[in-house]
Amino acid sequence: AAGVIQSPRHLIKEKRETATLKCYPIPRHDTVYWYQQGPGQDPQFLISFYEKMQSDKGSIPDRFSAQQFSDYHSELNMSSLELGDSALYFCASSPTGQGRSKNIQYFGAGTRLSVL
Amino acid sequence: KQEVTQIPAALSVPEGENLVLNCSFTDSAIYNLQWFRQDPGKGLTSLLLIQSSQREQTSGRLNASLDKSSGRSTLYIAASQPGDSATYLCAVSSGGGADGLTFGKGTHLIIQP
Numbered sequence: 001a002a003g004v005i006q007s008p009r010h011l012i013k014e015k016r017e018t019a020t021l022k023c024y025p026i027p028r029h030d031t032v033y034w035y036q037q038g039p040g041q042d043p044q045f046l047i048s049f050y051e052k053m054q055s056d057k058g059s060i061p062d063r064f065s066a067q068q069f070s071d072y073h074s075e076l077n078m079s080s081l082e083l084g085d086s087a088l089y090f091c092a093s094s095p096t097g098q099g100r101s102k103n104i105q106y107f108g109a110g111t112r113l114s115v116l
Numbered sequence: 117k118q119e120v121t122q123i124p125a126a127l128s129v130p131e132g133e134n135l136v137l138n139c140s141f142t143d144s145a146i147y148n149l150q151w152f153r154q155d156p157g158k159g160l161t162s163l164l165l166i167q168s169s170q171r172e173q174t175s176g177r178l179n180a181s182l183d184k185s186s187g188r189s190t191l192y193i194a195a196s197q198p199g200d201s202a203t204y205l206c207a208v209s210s211g212g213g214a215d216g217l218t219f220g221k222g223t224h225l226i227i228q229p
Contacts, residue, residue: 031214042205043160045216055214090159096214103209104150105217107160 002026004093004108012114013081021076021111025093031055032074033105034066035090043090049074050096081115088112118143118210122220130228131198137191137223139206144187150217151180151191152205160205164191196227 005024013019025032031050035043036059045058049068060066063081068074078085089112092105119142129135139149148167152160164173164180166189172181179192193200203224207217 033214033216035216042219042221043207043217045218048214048216050214056211056216058216088157092160094214103148103214104162104165106162107152109159112157 004091004106006089006091006108006111008111009109010112010114012116014116015081015083017081017115019078019081019113021078021089021091021113023074023076023091023093023108025072025074025091026095026106029093029095029106030072031094031096031103032068032072033092033094034060034074034076035092035107037088037090037110038084039087041087046076078113083115086113086115118146118208118218120206120208120218120220122204122206122223124223125221126224126226128226128228129196131196133196134192134194135196135225137193137204137206137225139189139191139220141187141189141208141218143210144184145210146184146208147211147215148209149180149182149189150207150209151178151189152207154203154205154222156203163204198227198229201225201227 033048034046037043046060048056088110092107151163166182177194203222205222207219
């Protein structure tokens with residue numbers, strides 16, 4: 001079965017650079033979520049999109065922005081990177097529009113971002 | 117603000133034992149609760165989802181229960197195996213639709229062969 005695809009898997013950036021992470025949800029899933037997991041920490045919710053509109057917002061820094069495109073894939077844009085942004089970034093998707101019983105979130109393998 | 121706590125933080129048991137992982141949350145107005153498994157440096161694998169109207173869910177050797185009014189959930193693992201070694205995370209959704217999950221810090225489980 002198709003899963004959530006994230007790219008790249010690993011990314012190394014310097015301080016003050018920008019980064020773009022991509023997420024391709026499971027086919028026919030209309031909702032994507034972004035989470036950040038720092039070393040030894042639990043995942044923290046950043047932002048979600050339903051049908052290409054921002055739906056819920058968590059602890060996403062102002063330096064970060066995200067969007068969902070017409071094909072439902074999503075991109076997380078990160079600017080002015082800081083050392084503290086080094087983390088595992090997860091994308092999840094769910095078929096929310098198919099009924100509330102379908103809102104299980106399925107996670108991708110994550111993008112490991114290292115800021116040097 | 118919703119807070120999720122998992123006890124114990126770490127657990128090491130011999131193979132074959134039955135074990136219980138605990139999860140508590142401060143705001144009982146949840147929409148659903150999900151248990152995940154995470155292997156080191158890897159993604160999250162959804163194990164079970166319990167809707168707020170449900171009391172338990174079962175999948176193979178796993179059984180998750182939910183007591184919404186007391187803000188508690190347990191994950192029961194029967195006949196543990198070394199392959200069950202991982203970190204188990206509990207997460208709650210406080211709203212339907214596309215609301216983000218609030219995670220606990222997880223229980224790091226080691227099953228000794």
